[in-house]
Amino acid sequence: MSSEKGVLSGSFFMQGDVACAEGAITAGCRFFAGYPITPATEIAQRMAARMPQIGGTYIQMEDELGSMNAVLGASWAGVKAMTATSGPGFSLMMENLGLGIMTETPCVLVNVQRGGPSTGLPTLVAQGDMMQARWGAHGPYEIIALAPSSPQELFDLTIRAFNLSERFRTPVLIMTDAEVGHMTERVVIPPPEEVTIVPRRKPRIPPGDGYQPYVADDDLVPPMAVAGEGYRIHVTGLTHDERGYPATSDDSAQWKLIQRLVNKIRLYKDEIIEVEELYLEDAEVVVVSYGIAARAAMWPIELAHREGIKVGMLRLITVWPFAEEKIRALAERARAFVVPEINWGQIALEVERCAAGRVPVYLVPHPGGDIHKPEQVLAAIRRAVA
Amino acid sequence: MSEPTLRTEAKAVEPEAAPQERHPMDDLLREERLPHIWCSGCGIGTALTCFISALLKSGLDLDKVVVVSGIGCTGRVAGYVRLDSFHTTHGRAIPFATGLKLANPELKVVVFSGDGDLVTIGGNHFIHAARRNIDMTVICVNNFNYGMTGGQAGATTPVGAVTTTTPYGNYEHPFNLPYLAAASGAVYVARWTVLHVRRLERAISEALAKRGFSFVEVVSPCPTNFGRRHKQRTGLDTLRYYHERGIIRHGADPRSVDIELGGDIIEGKFVDIEKPTFSDCCAGIVQKAIAQ
Numbered sequence: 001m002s003s004e005k006g007v008l009s010g011s012f013f014m015q016g017d018v019a020c021a022e023g024a025i026t027a028g029c030r031f032f033a034g035y036p037i038t039p040a041t042e043i044a045q046r047m048a049a050r051m052p053q054i055g056g057t058y059i060q061m062e063d064e065l066g067s068m069n070a071v072l073g074a075s076w077a078g079v080k081a082m083t084a085t086s087g088p089g090f091s092l093m094m095e096n097l098g099l100g101i102m103t104e105t106p107c108v109l110v111n112v113q114r115g116g117p118s119t120g121l122p123t124l125v126a127q128g129d130m131m132q133a134r135w136g137a138h139g140p141y142e143i144i145a146l147a148p149s150s151p152q153e154l155f156d157l158t159i160r161a162f163n164l165s166e167r168f169r170t171p172v173l174i175m176t177d178a179e180v181g182h183m184t185e186r187v188v189i190p191p192p193e194e195v196t197i198v199p200r201r202k203p204r205i206p207p208g209d210g211y212q213p214y215v216a217d218d219d220l221v222p223p224m225a226v227a228g229e230g231y232r233i234h235v236t237g238l239t240h241d242e243r244g245y246p247a248t249s250d251d252s253a254q255w256k257l258i259q260r261l262v263n264k265i266r267l268y269k270d271e272i273i274e275v276e277e278l279y280l281e282d283a284e285v286v287v288v289s290y291g292i293a294a295r296a297a298m299w300p301i302e303l304a305h306r307e308g309i310k311v312g313m314l315r316l317i318t319v320w321p322f323a324e325e326k327i328r329a330l331a332e333r334a335r336a337f338v339v340p341e342i343n344w345g346q347i348a349l350e351v352e353r354c355a356a357g358r359v360p361v362y363l364v365p366h367p368g369g370d371i372h373k374p375e376q377v378l379a380a381i382r383r384a385v386a
Numbered sequence: 387m388s389e390p391t392l393r394t395e396a397k398a399v400e401p402e403a404a405p406q407e408r409h410p411m412d413d414l415l416r417e418e419r420l421p422h423i424w425c426s427g428c429g430i431g432t433a434l435t436c437f438i439s440a441l442l443k444s445g446l447d448l449d450k451v452v453v454v455s456g457i458g459c460t461g462r463v464a465g466y467v468r469l470d471s472f473h474t475t476h477g478r479a480i481p482f483a484t485g486l487k488l489a490n491p492e493l494k495v496v497v498f499s500g501d502g503d504l505v506t507i508g509g510n511h512f513i514h515a516a517r518r519n520i521d522m523t524v525i526c527v528n529n530f531n532y533g534m535t536g537g538q539a540g541a542t543t544p545v546g547a548v549t550t551t552t553p554y555g556n557y558e559h560p561f562n563l564p565y566l567a568a569a570s571g572a573v574y575v576a577r578w579t580v581l582h583v584r585r586l587e588r589a590i591s592e593a594l595a596k597r598g599f600s601f602v603e604v605v606s607p608c609p610t611n612f613g614r615r616h617k618q619r620t621g622l623d624t625l626r627y628y629h630e631r632g633i634i635r636h637g638a639d640p641r642s643v644d645i646e647l648g649g650d651i652i653e654g655k656f657v658d659i660e661k662p663t664f665s666d667c668c669a670g671i672v673q674k675a676i677a678q
């Protein structure tokens with residue numbers, strides 16, 4: 001099949017959602033299952049057009065439960081796979097996101113967030129699913145979630161999401177929003193040889209030589225055999241032992257499995273956490289934000305500088321795992337945190353946890369439907385230094 | 387106490403050295419996982435036996451055969467077969483299997499699960515996979531209730547049946563599974579009880595050989611939760627009922643094969659047609675896409 005259309009290297013004026021689809025293709029994604037939902041639909045539409053050109057599969061499933069499962073199935077057939085949705089569909093995907101975490105299935109789930117709860121504001125921006133991203137599936141686990149602020153970053157982070165999902169053998173979330181998804185800006189797609197691709201970690205022993213699907217390497221990540229390779233693997237969402245067999249009669253397998261699932265991410269969080277720091281050297285006020293809210297906070301920060309306020313920005317590019325140490329260190333030297341986010345306080349709670357009472361944390365809430373007005377953020381910055 | 391001589395003798399003749407005879411199906415079972423969880427008299431084991439015999443005779447490359455189950459007593463099948471096998475979430479075996487099959491068309495994908503799993507919670511996926519004619523075989527063990535969770539009613543429970551959630555008798559209209567499958571687009575539809583093992587095995591063989599969405603309903607006893615509330619205390623009682631009321635009628639109109647409580651069970655092959663699969667149809671647009 002023609003692969004020349006795989007990576008569309010060049011400079012484009014491109015919509016965020018389209019950039020996301022192209023990022024996935026550049027990363028090697030060859031399977032997309034989804035269900036139309038504003039403002040994520042353009043990702044599916046792009047994939048419907050692109051997958052047949054490059055030997056991939058596009059399927060519109062009957063719902064988001066089906067989409068998430070089809071993606072997991074495709075990954076177990078050895079193909080990089082992605083789905084994209086928004087709030088209502090994200091809710092439907094939670095149970096099987098858990099299946100992906102439990103079975104250690106690399107894949108990427110994009111949430112182009114819109115206003116909620118429920119059907120909410122279908123076409124308008126929000127960031128209300130950040131805690132759902134962290135805890136939406138039941139049970140104890142760690143998750144990786146990235147938050148882009150521009151179409152270019154959506155492209156770049158989609159590649160990164162695939163790489164992290166293969167590196168850590170886990171579903172990775174891209175928590176973008178209606179503004180970034182529907183914004184059209186310059187997007188540069190590099191030549192394929194300049195893109196780093198993390199391949200799947202494969203068993204180093206041939207079939208029949210005692211490969212056990214959940215015996216992990218030293219870094220707690222197990223090499224992954226997939227269906228059809230002759231290993232005759234068994235994979236279950238039940239608590240399982242290293243053979244992959246259900247082990248539900250006492251809690252010993254549960255201890256072992258959960259500790260590994262959590263630690264394979266927690267112990268390597270420095271490899272995952274990416275932040276952008278602006279004017280932080282002498283900042284008295286630290287704005288902590290992410291995605292479109294962080295971008296919208298740049299102008300009020302500028303205005304505050306004109307008033308002589310020392311304010312900087314910590315932009316969370318990786319939202320989960322949370323940049324705890326960064327925040328703790330800043331809490332030692334700043335006077336306050338200001339957290340603008342398009343919800344009624346989610347990441348602000350994490351900042352508050354890490355600040356641990358040392359300095360105040362001012363939430364700048366927004367119910368969704370629009371981005372913050374500059375004066376809202378500016379007022380919070382002024383209050384923080386008052 | 388003195389050692390009883392008999393025991394010593396018995397030990398002496400213990401056939402340790404005798405060659406262990408292997409059952410022809412052993413290679414396809416994860417023996418280290420046995421004994422299985424199923425109750426005595428349950429029909430799931432028989433359905434599995436028929437599936438394994440069909441597989442052994444199929445000539446398929448067994449390294450390419452994948453079994454996907456959902457959750458339930460039947461859903462445990464995936465855990466006992468020595469094949470690539472996936473035990474997914476309740477109701478979601480079919481979309482998971484869809485992803486496997488479309489991502490690697492070389493795989494022979496079999497979904498093996500219960501009635502509650504496949505057509506109650508998973509009903510939407512069932513009809514859409516059939517409609518798309520995804521190339522997979524779906525084997526549904528229909529025991530008319532939720533065995534695993536203690537015998538609740540589901541979408542296949544006959545009217546009047548007493549279950550733990552229909553204490554006064556079920557008053558919902560049940561699905562007729564062959565009709566549902568046929569109307570949704572399945573290219574192969576058959577129903578057999580677990581009494582008719584040869585015919586069931588043959589039906590599974592045919593389903594495996596069929597390109598497209600093939601469906602085999604296996605009517606099966608659940609003495610523990612269903613039979614015992616309907617004057618069938620043991621699995622054998624239910625098999626006797628199948629013997630008395632099973633009627634073989636190949637080619638019967640799927641609309642006519644409803645199962646009523648204690649009534650006739652019409653069995654046979656009801657649908658066997660040819661139709662392009664999802665992948666066939668998808669391949670048809672590739673040239674158009676590349677030309678764009």
Ligand SMILES: Cc1ncc(C[n+]2csc(CCOP(=O)(O)OP(=O)(O)O)c2C)c(N)n1
Pocket residue numbers: 457458459460461476499500501502503504527529531532533534535540
């Ligand atoms: C989302 C979800 N809801 C409910 C359950 C509980 N549950 C487990 S098995 C089952 C029913 C299984 O019935 P069936 O598919 O007919 O299988 P059987 O046990 O009869 O073989 C239910 C309701 C679950 N595991 N997941």
Ligand code: SF4
Pocket residue numbers: 423424425427428429430459460529533534607608609610611612
């Ligand atoms: S509860 Fe019913 S279906 Fe489950 S193993 Fe026992 S007899 Fe079989």
Ligand SMILES: [Mg+2]
Pocket residue numbers: 458500501502527528529530531532533
């Ligand atoms: Mg059942």
